[in-house]
Amino acid sequence: MAPTGNVRSFIWNHFLKLEKGKAQCRICMETYSFSRGSTSNLKRHFKLKHRTTHG
Numbered sequence: 001m002a003p004t005g006n007v008r009s010f011i012w013n014h015f016l017k018l019e020k021g022k023a024q025c026r027i028c029m030e031t032y033s034f035s036r037g038s039t040s041n042l043k044r045h046f047k048l049k050h051r052t053t054h055g
């Protein structure tokens with residue numbers, strides 16, 4: 001199992017990693033592509049559609 005210490009991206013609590021460069025939103029089940037190393041695309045979607053927390 002993976003060691004702890006990679007909890008940096010909260011986004012992966014809400015997205016499911018698919019094949020390389022793709023992720024699926026757990027809430028609306030939409031599939032999005034994202035650049036390697038950059039999840040800003042997913043964060044943007046989450047903030048726009050499912051934002052629950054401030055910041």
Ligand SMILES: [Zn+2]
Nearest residue numbers: 025027028049
């Ligand atoms: Zn969504």
